Amino acid sequence: MRELDSEVLHLLPLGVGDAFTTRYYHTSFLLLAGGAVVLVDVPAPFGKMLREATEKAGLRVSTEDITDVVLTHLHRDHCNGLEEFAYRRMLAGEGVPLPRLHLLDELTELLWYTRLEPSLGPGFPPAESFEERMSEFFLLNPLDRGQGFATELAELVFETRITRHSKPCFGFRADYRGARLAYSCDTEWDPEHLDWLAEDADLIVHEVGEEGPHTPLEKLAGLPPGLRRRMRLVHLPDALADRDLPMPPLRQGEILSIQKRGGEG
Numbered sequence: 297m298r299e300l301d302s303e304v305l306h307l308l309p310l311g312v313g314d315a316f317t318t319r320y321y322h323t324s325f326l327l328l329a330g331g332a333v334v335l336v337d338v339p340a341p342f343g344k345m346l347r348e349a350t351e352k353a354g355l356r357v358s359t360e361d362i363t364d365v366v367l368t369h370l371h372r373d374h375c376n377g378l379e380e381f382a383y384r385r386m387l388a389g390e391g392v393p394l395p396r397l398h399l400l401d402e403l404t405e406l407l408w409y410t411r412l413e414p415s416l417g418p419g420f421p422p423a424e425s426f427e428e429r430m431s432e433f434f435l436l437n438p439l440d441r442g443q444g445f446a447t448e449l450a451e452l453v454f455e456t457r458i459t460r461h462s463k464p465c466f467g468f469r470a471d472y473r474g475a476r477l478a479y480s481c482d483t484e485w486d487p488e489h490l491d492w493l494a495e496d497a498d499l500i501v502h503e504v505g506e507e508g509p510h511t512p513l514e515k516l517a518g519l520p521p522g523l524r525r526r527m528r529l530v531h532l533p534d535a536l537a538d539r540d541l542p543m544p545p546l547r548q549g550e551i552l553s554i555q556k557r558g559g560e561g
């Protein structure tokens with residue numbers, strides 16, 4: 297099994313496709329740094345995605361190893377695996393610490409009652425508040441819009457920014473020991489968001505998709521070469537699967553090191 301340098305932030309894509317893909321899994325990835333294992337979004341089939349990506353990368357990471365879950369928004373391709381994740385952790389027993397769940401405060405109650413409670417909850421009438429029920433599965437960290445947070449590993453910190461999308465959603469910048477990963481998350485073409493992401497970023501992971509709630513490829517193809525060199529694409533529609541792209545897409549099971557870079561771009 298492969299050992300990762302604990303001084304370096306690593307990115308492992310579990311899925312790279314859009315909401316309607318038949319070629320990939322939906323977009324999700326792990327960030328690994330020190331002892332922290334941060335899962336960004338939880339599509340279905342979560343367990344299969346984790347197994348295939350970690351085996352391909354030569355890593356041993358199981359559901360029980362995940363310290364933090366970042367849920368960017370409630371579109372199904374980003375959260376349909378959360379019930380499975382919660383069940384798996386519940387079945388792991390009390391010896392496994394609860395994972396932190398970072399999400400927008402305004403979505404927490406909605407998430408519980410529309411997606412988790414029908415399966416994980418006690419049925420009606422609920423005996424406790426939704427926060428109490430959710431706290432059996434997660435250490436909840438409800439975020440205000442634009443609020444940052446630290447993970448279980450205090451040195452791995454996130455800043456968030458609300459995107460222009462059809463549902464409340466945030467992108468983020470994650471910093472660890474001087475290196476920065478920026479992730480657009482789902483967004484329409486938004487130069488201000490991109491400026492924010494690009495600031496001191498060593499790697500920018502940007503979505504691509506159909507005009508409207510997503511960012512058309514043509515907009516990204518027109519960016520300056522120095523910026524494009526720092527960028528990888530994700531949330532891929534099937535139509536882009538066999539095309540030459542102006543910057544490479546992420547690949548499921550490919551591990552990337554986020555290294556502090558110098559110079560232009």
Ligand SMILES: [Zn+2]
Pocket residue numbers: 369371461465482
């Ligand atoms: Zn979305």
